[in-house]
Amino acid sequence: MRVLITGGAGFIGSHVADRALERGYEVAVLDNLASGRQENVPDKATFYEVDVCDVDSLNAAFADFRPTHVNHQAAQASVAVSVRNPLMDASVNILGSLNVLTASVAHQVERIVFASTGGAIYGEVPESTRADTDTVPVPISPYACSKFAVEKYLECFRIEHGLTYNVLRYANVYGPRQDPHGEAGVVAIFCNRIMAGKGIQLNAMCISGDDGCIRDYVYVKDVVEANIASMENRIPDPVLNIGTGTETTTRQLACSLQEHLGKSVNVTPSGHRAGDIQRSVLNGDRLTELLGKSVPLDQGLGETANWFKQRST
Ligand SMILES: NC(=O)c1ccc[n+]([C@@H]2O[C@H](COP(=O)([O-])OP(=O)(O)OC[C@H]3O[C@@H](n4cnc5c(N)ncnc54)[C@H](O)[C@@H]3O)[C@@H](O)[C@H]2O)c1
Structure with a gap:
């Protein structure tokens, strides 16, 4: 091929x-x-x-x-x-x-x-x-x-x-090599900022202070x-x-990444970002049927966090 x-x-x-x-x-x-x-x-x-x-x-x-x-x-x-x-x-x-x-x-x-x-x-x-x-x-x-x-x-x-x-x-999609400097790719953006000890911003799902948008990572x-x-x-x-069919809020993601990276940073609540969909979750059953179970989020985030850690040393 x-x-x-x-x-x-x-x-x-x-x-x-x-x-x-x-x-x-x-x-x-x-x-x-x-x-x-x-x-x-x-x-x-x-x-x-x-x-x-x-x-x-x-x-x-x-x-x-x-x-x-x-x-x-x-x-x-x-x-x-x-x-x-x-x-x-x-x-x-x-x-x-x-x-x-x-x-x-x-x-x-x-x-x-x-x-x-x-x-x-x-x-x-x-x-x-x-x-x-x-x-x-x-x-x-x-x-x-x-x-x-x-x-x-x-x-x-x-x-x-x-x-x-x-x-x-x-x-x-998230994982090693994702650009942390763009406007998309929240996992990479959070990893980069947490590693640098910089605070992260939690864009709201509806109102400032909520758990943020729901996504399928x-x-x-x-x-x-x-x-x-x-x-x-x-x-x-x-x-x-x-997709995986699993829903995750931005706050859950922020907590999990701080744990994996072994650092905690300021998490500042922010308003809803124009154009952001509030909830997006896919049915991934057919993908599982064809290719088997997807990588669990915690494992994937752990591998991604390790990659960002190694890159910063
Ligand atoms: N990352 C996600 O979560 C996600 C989700 C849904 C769909 N996608 C799609 O997956 C694909 C890959 O996304 P990614 O996250 O790797 O983004 P990326 O920006 O890392 O990759 C896109 C690549 O396309 C190249 N490119 C852009 N414009 C080009 C042009 N005019 N000619 C030739 N090359 C050009 C870029 O240089 C880059 O290497 C894209 O089509 C994107 O829309 C990504």
């Missing part, structure tokens, strides 16, 4: 690249390093520093590497940025993705995996329910709209061109295994939720 991983210099894509190499695939990473880092690209992978919006360079990379599979992780990945700059979000996440889909057809790629969002696509998930793939998406941010649009384009490309695909709708190893299973054609469902 020859897999081209777009966004492979980023958090999730670089873990996919590592695991794909372990499985014996030939791997190429295509990334413009907008948020990714060249040091994340494994030595054994071919690296193309290319923007998915640059059609000529994209096609040249496809022609050079001749991928059998495409793993499309590259994106503007922040909801907050998409709210501030929806045009930029759409140009990378919709038009850039269309370039990747078009190149995949032109270069006879067998299968494409698309990193979508379960955390944003369903909108508010009512209390005591979990969003399933047959829940009607309610995208309420430009980011969620752009991901949903690409899911729909994939359907069109399957019908028109026979391009086979899986859409993986990730919950809130999924460890990057589980996300990687889902990507590998998809590339190996072991996921029959066109769309799959990549």
